[in-house]
Amino acid sequence: MSTSSYQNPLIERYASGEMNYLFSSDNKFTTWRRLWIALAEAEMELGLPITEDQIEELKSNIQPINYEVAIERERETRHDVMSHVYAYGQQCPKAKGIIHLGATSAFVGDNTDVIIMRDALKLIKEKLVNLLNVMANFSEKYKSLPTLGFTHFQPAQLTTVGKRATLWMQELLMDYENLQYQIDRMKLRGVKGTTGTQASFYSLLNNDDEKVEALEELVARKMGFEATFPVTGQTYSRKLDYEVLSLLSGIAQSLHKFTNDIRLLQSMKEIEEPFEKNQIGSSAMAYKRNPMRSERIASLARYVMAGCQNTAMTASTQWFERTLDDSANKRIVIPEAFLATDAILSIAINVCDGLVVYEKIIRSHIDAELPFMATETILMEAVKRGGDRQELHERIRVHSMEAAKEVKVHGKPNDLIDRILADKEFSLSKEDLDSLLDPKNFIGRAPQQVTSFLNKVIYPIVNDNKELLGMKVELKV
Numbered sequence: 386m387s388t389s390s391y392q393n394p395l396i397e398r399y400a401s402g403e404m405n406y407l408f409s410s411d412n413k414f415t416t417w418r419r420l421w422i423a424l425a426e427a428e429m430e431l432g433l434p435i436t437e438d439q440i441e442e443l444k445s446n447i448q449p450i451n452y453e454v455a456i457e458r459e460r461e462t463r464h465d466v467m468s469h470v471y472a473y474g475q476q477c478p479k480a481k482g483i484i485h486l487g488a489t490s491a492f493v494g495d496n497t498d499v500i501i502m503r504d505a506l507k508l509i510k511e512k513l514v515n516l517l518n519v520m521a522n523f524s525e526k527y528k529s530l531p532t533l534g535f536t537h538f539q540p541a542q543l544t545t546v547g548k549r550a551t552l553w554m555q556e557l558l559m560d561y562e563n564l565q566y567q568i569d570r571m572k573l574r575g576v577k578g579t580t581g582t583q584a585s586f587y588s589l590l591n592n593d594d595e596k597v598e599a600l601e602e603l604v605a606r607k608m609g610f611e612a613t614f615p616v617t618g619q620t621y622s623r624k625l626d627y628e629v630l631s632l633l634s635g636i637a638q639s640l641h642k643f644t645n646d647i648r649l650l651q652s653m654k655e656i657e658e659p660f661e662k663n664q665i666g667s668s669a670m671a672y673k674r675n676p677m678r679s680e681r682i683a684s685l686a687r688y689v690m691a692g693c694q695n696t697a698m699t700a701s702t703q704w705f706e707r708t709l710d711d712s713a714n715k716r717i718v719i720p721e722a723f724l725a726t727d728a729i730l731s732i733a734i735n736v737c738d739g740l741v742v743y744e745k746i747i748r749s750h751i752d753a754e755l756p757f758m759a760t761e762t763i764l765m766e767a768v769k770r771g772g773d774r775q776e777l778h779e780r781i782r783v784h785s786m787e788a789a790k791e792v793k794v795h796g797k798p799n800d801l802i803d804r805i806l807a808d809k810e811f812s813l814s815k816e817d818l819d820s821l822l823d824p825k826n827f828i829g830r831a832p833q834q835v836t837s838f839l840n841k842v843i844y845p846i847v848n849d850n851k852e853l854l855g856m857k858v859e860l861k862v
Contacts, residue, residue: 395721398862399685399728407505408720411450416500417469417493418447420608421484424576427603428486431596433589439480446476466490487578487585491619491707495574498715499621500608502629503571505723510564512730513636514847515856517557519737521843524550528835531824532655532747533754540754543824546656546742548831549646551838556639558842563632574621575613576601580706618706626719627696633726634693637686640729644679644686647736651676655747659739678860682732685725692722731858751824753792756801759822760785766821767811780810 396405406412422443429435455472459465466485474481485492528547533540576597578585583597590596605613614621650656651674660674695718699711760781768774788801802818805811813821847854 393721395724395728399681400724401727401731401858403508404505404724404727407501407508408723410452411448412501413497414450414455414469415447416497417466418443418450418473420493420496420604421470421473422447423604423607424488424492425480425483425486426607427576427600428483428589430603431590431600433483433486435483435486439477439483442477442480443473443484446473451476464490466493469493487589488576489579489585489619491574492576495621496608498719499571499573499625502719502723503568505727506564506568506571506629506632509633509636509723509726509730510561510568510850511853511856512727512734512858513557513561513564514850514853516730516734516737517554517561517843518847518854519734520550520554520557521839521847523547523737523740524554524835525839527742529825529828529832530742530744530747531751531828533750538649540750540758542758542829543751543755543827545828545831545835546747547835548828551835553639553643553646554838554843556642557636558846560632560636560639561846563635567629567632571610572621573605573608573610573613574617576604577614577617577619580619581617620703620707620711623696623700623703623711626715627693627700630689630693630696630719630722633722634690636726637689637729640733641683641686641690643733644676644682644736647679647740648676648683651679653746653750655743655750657741657743658736659741678732678736682729682736685729689722689725689729692718692725732860734856734858735860748824753799755822755824755827756788756799757785758827760801762821762826763805763811763813763818766817767813770812772810772812777810780808781805784808 422440425435425443426440429437429440451472454475455465455468458471459468462468462471467490470485473484477484524547526547527550528545530546531543532546532549534542534544534549576586577583583601586597586600587594590600601613605611647656647658651658657674658676658678695714699714699718702708703711764774764777764781767777784801784804788799788804791797792799802822805813806815806818
């Protein structure tokens with residue numbers, strides 16, 4: 386690693402090797418060469434004077450790429466595509482005359498961008514499926530464990546730890562559905578020529594409409610695509626970049642929300658993210674166990690969300706058939722959005738796979754609040770035993786106010802139950818109140834909702850993608 390120049394933290398610290406490779410020079414320029422081969426093969430099959438020997442020469446020289454030749458040529462020409470055409474031709478002397486035949490730069494540039502984005506979306510899908518699987522296991526394990534619910538970050542009716550996890554999964558489910566839809570609808574730019582009219586190919590194929598259409602279909606199939614954009618200018622519509630980054634932004638939003646909950650729960654000492662034996666939480670405060678992985682997800686997620694706005698501006702400011710003010714921007718924004726999304730998914734898998742739940746702390750928080758929430762239940766039980774509803778309502782109201790004062794003003798434990806036990810008008814024993822105050826009486830259908838959601842929604846997705854399961858993530862830092 387060089388220490389004398391800037392190193393991108395997404396590459397050095399956060400993203401996986403697999404995602405890094407997809408946006409590497411080797412993958413990019415190898416894909417260019419595969420596209421040139423697909424184009425030459427299709428042109429040969431449609432009757433252009435291209436030989437099998439030329440095709441074989443191209444195929445046998447996909448790798449290694451003679452970068453030094455391309456770099457030197459680009460210094461002279463200031464054109465990256467033509468420099469690589471030249472470099473490929475140096476390695477393929479028999480075929481150099483038919484490389485890039487009839488094409489414009491966007492043939493390799495734009496089609497490669499689509500191919501790489503589709504492959505990157507598939508890697509995102511793999512990680513998202515693994516994350517849903519890990520979250521589902523957590524949700525299943527804790528589906529019946531009562532915990533305080535919160536609205537406005539104020540204690541509210543009880544829910545369960547597992548039910549809360551389904552809220553995280555519900556948002557990721559929406560992301561998964563959008564992701565699958567986007568993968569299925571990805572189209573190549575195709576074989577369109579300089580301004581999208583296919584004029585050069587129309588001329589090469591003797592103005593044969595059917596052959597021009599067949600050429601595009603053949604190239605698409607050879608590159609693993611079912612369809613191309615029906616019409617383009619020189620480039621595919623940059624709205625595709627916006628759609629893809631909107632999807633990544635959605636995943637970032639979901640995981641940022643997830644980390645909000647984890648960070649709050651860790652502050653409350655109810656749930657903690659993994660904390661390794663030799664991990665240091667603070668350079669000054671040795672006792673601290675900071676939720677640094679969740680904070681890292683939140684930090685990178687904001688970067689992904691901000692990138693979506695960038696592609697919106699690019700899509701909206703294109704001129705006619707093309708303008709080049711998208712190019713430098715795309716080289717940075719799209720790869721980095723994928724690298725950051727890849728990173729937050731890896732970290733989220735790591736966090737969810739090692740969440741620690743402190744059940745006694747959760748119960749102590751319930752015990753501090755549940756007596757207030759249970760006053761209606763206690764009142765009804767006392768009335769059923771012969772008490773006067775109006776009188777008991779007033780008595781329990783007064784007891785509640787006094788108990789709240791003890792908690793808020795004097796910092797003492799909630800003694801509402803002791804007050805009710807001491808009040809003979811309620812005629813309730815400690816056993817009666819313990820039974821009434823069992824937290825499981827206040828969680829509604831939360832466990833059943835978890836079971837239904839997992840069985841009907843999440844597990845079918847996991848089972849349909851079981852070949853993707855088992856991913857091991859290793860955080861660099």
